[in-house]
Amino acid sequence: MHAIVCIKQVPDTTEVRINPETNTLIREGVASIINPFDTYAIEEGLRLKERFGGKVTVLSMGPPQAREALKEAVAMGADEAILLTDKAFAGSDTWATAYTLSWAIRHLTPFDIILCGKQAIDGDTGQVGPGIARQLQIPQLTYVSRVLEIDPESAHIRVERLLEEGREIVDCSLPALLTVVKDINQPRYPTFMGIRRATRMEIPVWDSQALPEANPEYLGLRGSPTQVVRIFHPPARSGQATLLTGDTPAQLAAQLADRLLADKVI
């Protein structure tokens, strides 16, 4: 079983503030973490390895410091890690990112499964995982909350998807790409042995030269169809507050219920 996990290093959004003039994230001095949804993907990959043997490869595209995120994944138990970094990749939107990652993944064949978090907490698009599947022409199973069955021999997987309307059970062939939600597992912590292995590991860096088949026109900012025209704060919603008064909670509740009925809320 070869599982490839795509991860992204993101700013820790619990610490992020917005620059009021440019409306962009203030990234200086903010700790970087593995995108939390991706940690569930790593964990799922590690569980598959524990069950079937094989290996887990983590892959990330980003600036050189994204190496830290890969090392964290190795400290959790991933076997191999590859960093895609090149000025030519800079400014990639979700399409160009998926395109670049898919070329890297072609160099990592054979594989049985690709795992991604459902979305990154900085961009929140959720498009890169499905984009990779489309580029590689393999099936995609998004928002997976449980792997119900998986058999690498017969190349079959059955998963439960968490959708807005409910849960959906899907059968699919392998290799496939899964994006996972946080219900799927509880990620483990790095271990001391893993930390030692990670700090001693030299993480291979692939630049655009390492992907000679990729069309340079499709890389980085140049290859990105998305154009950010303007970033703005949506106007604050205004509302009116009414303070209900009454002596007892029951009176207050009755007043509230009357108001909600009158406003046709309930």
Add this chain to the structure above:
Amino acid sequence: MDFALSEEHQMVQRMVRDFAAREIAPNVKEHDRRQTFDRSILPRMAAQGLLGICLPVRYGGAGMDFVSLGLACEELEYVDTAYRVILSVHVGLNGLTLLQWGTEEQKQRYLVPQSLGEKIATYGLTEPSAGSDAIGIQSTARREGDHWVLNGEKMWISLADVADNFLVFAWTDQEKKRARDHTGMSAFIIERGFPGVQTGTIHGKLGVRAGNTGWISMKDVPVPSENMLGREGEGFYIAMSALDNGRYTVAWGATGLIRACLDASVRYARERQAFGVEIGRHELVQQMIANMQLKYDTARLLCLRAGWLKNQGIRNTRETSLAKWHATVSSFECAADAVEIHGAYGYSDEYDVERFLRNSKGAVIYEGSREIQQLIQAQYALGYRKDRPLRCEMPAYDPVAWQQEA
């Protein structure tokens, strides 16, 4: 000279920080209020390797160094003192002392299961009527055939009601006990299951209420001769060398507590408005925050220096004592200021800072009170005190040797 944490140390710090935030923080207030010790944390710490963090792999440990131990203590006490105390007694006072003084057989028998977290261990020196005056302890051990018989009471012992193994100190020479000659004192490893061992929990402590503190009673406890740690008469040296490691963990923990006070105060100072501005804009609040930053940085530098000395295998009694004195006293001052910054809210347990204040006072007293640490510093400066070589010195940290399997 390099002031940066290594990549390995940074990863250890992140791991323990994440562990403490996810495994400890959600329930700590409840345990503190109810004065309950959460035993379920022990297997989780064990699974993570924390209970043997800086012990060699061949003795069941994780093979990390002394700075890693310190960082773990900082991160645990950032959340609550009680959880740092586990490392202080189990690893600092007991495990490392077995590593330094134990026979190979004692290490296999006691240190290995302790490092793996299968057994929990603590340290018993203090007695109801002897704290700073360690030579004033009353516990005795008399030889009877091929074993010793221990009698006495230990008090204010962390994890007294939780631990399986205890490292205790008692007089083996009654003449020397009367003469207050510390060469009459010896160290013993006793197990909870030995006949005559009883323990209990002390409630109503000012702080560290999520921790377990108690007493150990020994009534005619038979202890096999092979459970004497070190040689007969070496007990006092063993007890003091253990404190070099216990104090080290306390100093790091207090440093974490200072950081917790600083972070809580900064957060609140940015939220809370008074006189039309956030209170961080008021200069007297800034002064308190500046002091916290000063104390955090100085405490941490002293801790790092002590850790570096330990890694080098250099005697560090003075430097560790200084770190412990400065960090604990500072943590109490910072916690008091953190309550001040929070105003009336700081006085209620709606916010964490009142717990920080209650927790901080203990470490100013235990493992060598503020006053004892001052005497130590003065005596070194005046030349009244000098380190003499020990029969068993703590070896320097050697990553290859520490990480060798069996």
